[in-house]
Amino acid sequence: MESKFNDDVIGRARVKDTPELEAYYKELETLGAGALWTVANDIEPWEPRTSSVPMLWKYENLRELVLKSSELVTPEQAGRRVVYLVNDKRKDVSAAVGWLYTGIQVTRPGESTSAHRHKASALRFIMEGDGGYTVVDGNKITFEVNDFVITPNSTWHEHGVAEGGKTCIWQDGLDIPLVNALEANDYAVYDGKQELKYPVNFSPLTYGGSGLLPADKVWDKPYSPLFKYSWKNVYPSLLEAAQVNDGSPYDGILMHYSNPVTGGHVMQTMGASMQLLRAGEHTKAHQHTGSFVYQCAKGKGYSVINGKRYDWKERDIFCVPSWAVHEHVNLSETEDACLFSFNDLPVIESLGLYQQRAYEENGGFQIVNS
Secondary structure (H helix, E strand, O other): HHHOOOOOOOOOOOOOOOOOHHHHHHHHHOOOOHHHHHOOHHHOOOOOOOOOOOEOOHHHHHHHHHHHHHHHHHHHHHOOOEEEEEOOHHHHHOEOOOEEEEEEEEEEEOOEEEEEEOOEEEEEEEEEEEHHHEOOEEEEEEEEEOEEEEEEEOOOOEEEEEEEEEEEEEEEOOHHHHHHOOOOOEEEEOOOOOOOOOOOOHHHHHHHHOOOOOOOOOOOOOOOOEEOOHHHHHHHHHEEEEEOOOOOOOEEEEEOOOOOOOOOOOOOOOOEEEEOOOOOOOOOOOOEEOOOOEEEOOOOEEEEEEOOEEEEEEEEEEEEEOOOOOOEEEEOHHHHHEEEEEEOHHHHHHOOOOOOEEOHHHOOOOOOOO
């Protein structure tokens, strides 16, 4: 949206090059320096500017290839058997959008990954299967479809599927590109399997009570003590909220996964949400800073992002770049639709960089480009 702004005003760089200036620039370059006015307008745009583009990854196109990876390589060979999703404009940093990474991981019954840890934070959204589990710092947690699981940075973690289970597929989300950009990432492999320090599902059973915290526990870590957010609790909460709330004009009934101790984001660098679009709902368009990766958890519909329509149904994944104008539509006239998303809002908000704006043209709805 740069075209509506004019750089030919006082306060913006508008120096006309001359042979003398060009010689001066070359002289500076030999010293590892440069003149700010030659780059100022580019590095300080009038509005937030993204290098990512909106993208949609159809699960029906990817699923067989994800499963095929389990025939070609083992967890021991791959470390993590994942098909990652990359933005056309972020291939250099392996990002799905902005500084966020996402991929689809598959694990067969009886398989497990080696325990490892890294400075990057990680999350999982379970797509299909049965008998899956994760172990986070000695806490074994079982999960089901549409459960949301976190593995915070520097925690030892491993994943697997029980012998009698069914092949599990889940979406991974990590801030690897961000941590790499900050030149702060690392990786370590655990020697063997973690010792289980707690009863199975200790974390969700201890901290998953609605509005309740254990009086005999002290949690002082900078991330949520609740490592699993169960769909069986989340979906009813959305339905109950919908009974008494109109919701956001831009997102319907939008609820954030939160740290039960602080009420804030689940991890320091990534947040996550679940939203419900009522039958036939068409939200108004808006834009905001912060990059988002979505997965359709229930139903079908479409989103209009920067004037282009992206149709989605269950398990499809799409991204909304920072400052992209977007709106969502539930195509069913009888059933609700639910969208899971994760984002980099904890970073954006902590740095004081969050801003949003309603789309005011055409009654708040974008005109879809053919």
